[in-house]
Amino acid sequence: MMAATVPTRNAFMTIAPSLASPQVIELRQYTLHPGRRDALIELFEREFIEPQEALGMRVIGTFRDLDAPDRFVWLRGFTDMASRAAALAAFYGGPVWQRHRDAANATMIDSDDVLLLRPARPPGGFGAADSARAPIGTQALPAGLITATLCSLAAPATDELTARFERDVRVHWTAAGSEPIACLVTETAANNFPRLPVREGEPMWVLLSRFADEAAQRRHAARLAANREWTGAVWPAWRERFAADPQTLRLAPTARSALHG
Template sequence: MSSENEWQVVELRQYTLKAGQRDVLVDIFDTHFVESQEELGMRVLGQFYDLDDPDRFVWIRGCRSMAARREGLEAFYRHSVAWKTYGPAANETMIDSDDVYLLRPTRPIDGLQPRPPVGSTERTDSTFVCAFGDAPGDLLAAFETEPAENDFPDLPVHEGVDVRVELARGDFPGLLRLAPTARSAIR
């Protein structure tokens, strides 16, 4: 397994989905998009259900550098068979896919686990918190805004904002509460 310190550029991607489409997207994502991105040098660090909104899907993608991010995104979104074949169906589940923060780690990512096999329904009761600010509890990872310009404008990111994002294990009211999907690397 690669060292978590390799992932120097991280995207926190939050999708608003059409009603009842989250499981459809998670199935497409887990079946067709995880390995296909990883084959291109990117790492899907975590995929999550929003426990308070059944029509949201949150995931985290890591890249070794901004240049590696651009190369990987170009290869995936412009040339990969997986995206060409299943991208339209994934997009059909979404209302908005532009709620994205470009980040860099300020603390190494703990809790990366091997993924269960494809088709596994294994779930844990772990809850993760994604907080824009300080998160109490068992901190798994911390990120801050990556100041580099988004060099892949096909995928917009929030610009001109300075955020801190923390993933912590626990249940903290008022924060974005997440549960890992069956194939999430963060457990």
């Protein structure tokens, strides 16, 4: 992985599109052939961001998974399901993907680990997390760490679950030193672009959080572990809703990720 250098926000020259609160979000995890992640990222950041956004999609963030050297993770947003189907058909049937798909696919072992999500409470979205995007060709990596806490639910998410998070969980999560960005749940509408599979029949709750760096994320985990109210009451009550222990993705923003520290 390239050594990180930290540009100032003023160094970012192009702005992420105005789709400020996407109501449909894909969380996409790609497993790549060993050693091919940087090649895919270079291709993706050079060729695939602006053409998708020109068609009404929003490339929210692009990341290296710190715990899986051959995994590329990204977030893509849409206004709604109808615009998703139209935009994906236009992009994957269009000249940019046709020109570069062989090179992209050659880096991948699997691209079907995709969660189709929506904000837990509209309008939700990523408006508060917007940043300017670095220009094409930027090599400097932005500061910050994004975590995605993936919680497999025993039953589909409800408004009561969201209210419980807001009432009981968020205050401890934030006080321990995290900045929550978005709370997302499974989009229950059928996948309307079956050419790109998504994980179906898995009710999920996903919390995206921002940290200054890896050390800040470790301090956050330690503070929660030392918080007796959290460990003795809040976390056990929250954990009862899950079908399995949560999975945390530690995500380092790529050079052109609009979502970063």
